Amino acid sequence: MRQIMLEKIKSIQSVLMILMTLGYLLTTHLSTIDSLKTALSSKANQADMLLLDKKLTRIEVKLEQAIITREEINDLLNSIDNRLLTRNERRNHSIERNSDGAKN
Secondary structure (H helix, E strand, O other), X not given: OHHHHHHHHHHHHHHHHHHHHHHHHHHHHHHHHHHHHHHHHOOOOHHXXXXXXXXXXXXXXXXXXXXXXXXXXXXXXXXXXXXXXXXXXXXXXXXXXXXXXXXX
8 A cells, every 4th residue: 555655746746856857947938038028128229129029929828728727737647547447456456365275
């Protein structure tokens, strides 16, 4: 039972680490975009700024589409839990069969 809990914790830790990394990358990217907008706004004319803003908006939309939602995270965690429970049930069933066979 303890080993199963450790496996669950490791799985959850892995998922959380991936999510934290994605969050860090997104935050870094968005702060870079904002700093570029600020730096370029004083040097570029209005037409260039509109073009750059459109391109940055497209990039932001693509990033938002690539990010996992809370519902998807919950689905993923539930899927992991179900897989672990199924494996545990199979293992317990196998152990019970082996112990019944050893008794006979």
